[in-house]
Amino acid sequence: xxxxxxxxxxxxxxxxxxxxxxxxxxxxxxxxxxxxxxxxxxxxxxxxxxxxxxxxxxxxxxxxxxxxxxxxxxxxxxxxxxxxxxxxxxxxxxxxxxxxxxxxxxxxxxxxxxxxxxxxxxxxxxxxxxxxxxxxxxxxxxxxxxxxxxxxxxxxxxxxxxxxxxxxxxxxxxxxxxxxxxxxxxxxxxxxxxxxxxxxxxxxxxxxxxxxxxxxxxxxxxxxxxxxxxxxxxxxxxxxxxxxxxxxxxxxxxxxxxxxxxxxxxxxxxxxxxxxxx
DNA sequence: ACCCAGGCATTGG
DNA sequence: CCAATGCATGGG
Numbered sequence: 001x002x003x004x005x006x007x008x009x010x011x012x013x014x015x016x017x018x019x020x021x022x023x024x025x026x027x028x029x030x031x032x033x034x035x036x037x038x039x040x041x042x043x044x045x046x047x048x049x050x051x052x053x054x055x056x057x058x059x060x061x062x063x064x065x066x067x068x069x070x071x072x073x074x075x076x077x078x079x080x081x082x083x084x085x086x087x088x089x090x091x092x093x094x095x096x097x098x099x100x101x102x103x104x105x106x107x108x109x110x111x112x113x114x115x116x117x118x119x120x121x122x123x124x125x126x127x128x129x130x131x132x133x134x135x136x137x138x139x140x141x142x143x144x145x146x147x148x149x150x151x152x153x154x155x156x157x158x159x160x161x162x163x164x165x166x167x168x169x170x171x172x173x174x175x176x177x178x179x180x181x182x183x184x185x186x187x188x189x190x191x192x193x194x195x196x197x198x199x200x201x202x203x204x205x206x207x208x209x210x211x212x213x214x215x216x217x218x219x220x221x222x223x224x225x226x227x228x229x230x231x232x233x234x235x236x237x238x239x240x241x242x243x244x245x246x247x248x249x250x251x252x253x254x255x256x257x258x259x260x261x262x263x264x265x266x267x268x269x270x271x272x273x274x275x276x277x278x
Numbered sequence: 279a280c281c282c283a284g285g286c287a288t289t290g291g
Numbered sequence: 292c293c294a295a296t297g298c299a300t301g302g303g
Contacts, residue, residue, distance in 0.1 A: 116284090123283035126300045168298045170287075207286055231284040270284085281303085291294080 002058035003049050004066055007076070011100030012048040014271065015070050018104060021274060022124040026135040027111070028069070028104075029145040036145040037107070039065040043142035046070070071102030073220050079264045088257070090239045094268045098275065103267040105220055109185045110178070111148045112218040113200075116210045117174050118167070130166035137165050154179035174205025193221050216263045225262035227252035235269040 019030045029036040034047035034054075044062045046069060047054040055066045067073070080099075083091045106112035118134070119127040138149035138157060154162075154175055162172035181203065188199055193215055200206045200214065209228040216224035226232055228248045236251050237243055246254075258265040 117286095119283095120285040121283070121298075122285090122300060123302070125302065126283070128301095130300065163299090166300060168300090170298060174286085205286070209285060213284085226284080229284045233284085283301090286298095287296105289294105289296080291292105 001049070002055050004052050004055045004058060004063060006052040006067075006070060006072055006102075008051075009076070009100035010052065010070070010102060011098075012053060012070075014098055014101035014275070015104060017101075017271060017275065023128045024132065025128060026132045026146045027139065027148040031144045035069060036143070037065060037069060038140075038142045038145050038147040039107075041140075041142070041147070043145055065107060068105040068107050071104050071220070073105075074102055074264060075222070076100075076102065076264070079261045082261055091258075091265065091268065094272045098268055098271055101268065101271060103217070103220075103264070103271075106218040108148065109189060109214070109218055110151050110183075112214055113178060113206065113210065114149075114154070114175055116213050117171055117205055120171070120210070133165035134162065134167070137161065151179045171205065177204055178206075189219060193223060216266065221263060222260050223262045225252070225255035225258070225266055227255060229266075231270055231273075232266055235273040238273060239269055 016030065016035055019025055019028050019035055024030065027037070034045045036043055036045055038044075040061050042057070042062070044065065045054075045056045046066050047056075053066060053070060055062060058066075080095050083095045086092075106115065114134075115131060118131040122130075135146045135148060138153045139146040141147075157176065157179075159169065159172040159176060162175060163169055167175070188196060191199065196215060196219075197208070197211050200211045201208065209226055212224055212226035212228070215221040216226060228251075233246060233248070233251050236254055237246050240254065255262050
C-alpha cells in the first residue's frame, strides 16, 4: 500500500471513467478495479485510496506518471471558484455532480497523436479496437498492460503491417510520417497554443481537432477547446441549446464564455453527458 | 444491406 | 474560398 496524495477533492471512479467507457485500452488498462500502465518497462497499478491513489510500485519514476494519469495538475480549485462566482447554471450543476473529477492526461506526445488519429472520423468503439490491435502488434506487454508502440517501433514498420491492424492506408501513412519525422517534442511542447497549432497542422494527418485534443489531453492547456469534436458538440447542444443542432463555428464561439477554463469545461460537459444522473 | 461514428487530405468549382 | 468525395472498422 503506497499512498500518493492528491489535492482534494479527488474522485477516483469519475477520473478513471474514460478508461472504462469505450472498451479496454491495452496501454491504459482497467483491470481488477485499478488502472494499469507501463512506465519504463515496469507495470504500475493505480488503485483507489483515501486521500489520493494507491500506486504500486511508487518511486521517482512512477510518481509523475501516476500524477498525469489522474490529472493532478489541473486547477480544480480555480475552476470551481470561477464557476461558483459565475452565473452558469449548467456548470454549477456539473461541478456538484462531478466533484473531484480530474481529466486523465495522455502521457506521451507521440502516443497522444497516434491515439487521436485512430479516432478520426470513426466511432470510439472502432478506434479502440483498431488501436488495441496496433498496440498488440507493435507494443510490448508487461504483465497485464502493454507499453504503447514507440516512435522507433512504428518508424520501422511498413504501411502494410499497420493496415493489417485496421488502419486505412491514409492513416497508416500519417502514422509512419509522424514516427519518421524525428519531431523535437521537448521544443514543440514548450510552445504557445497557437504555435503548436501551426507546427503540428503542417504535418499530414494532423488537423485542428487533433491539435486541440493534444493541447487539452496531453499538455493540459487551460484554454484548449476542441470545438470540432463531435462529442463536445453533442454535449454543448444538449446542455446549452436544448438539443438544437449547432455548427463547429457556433461551438467555437461558445468557448469564449468559459475563458480561461475551456479545457476543464469541455471535460465536465463530455463526462456529464456520459455519467447517468447529470 | 445499409448508416453513422469524438477528421483529414485531396480534388474540382 | 467552399463543396464533394474516399477512407476502414464496429455497432445499431
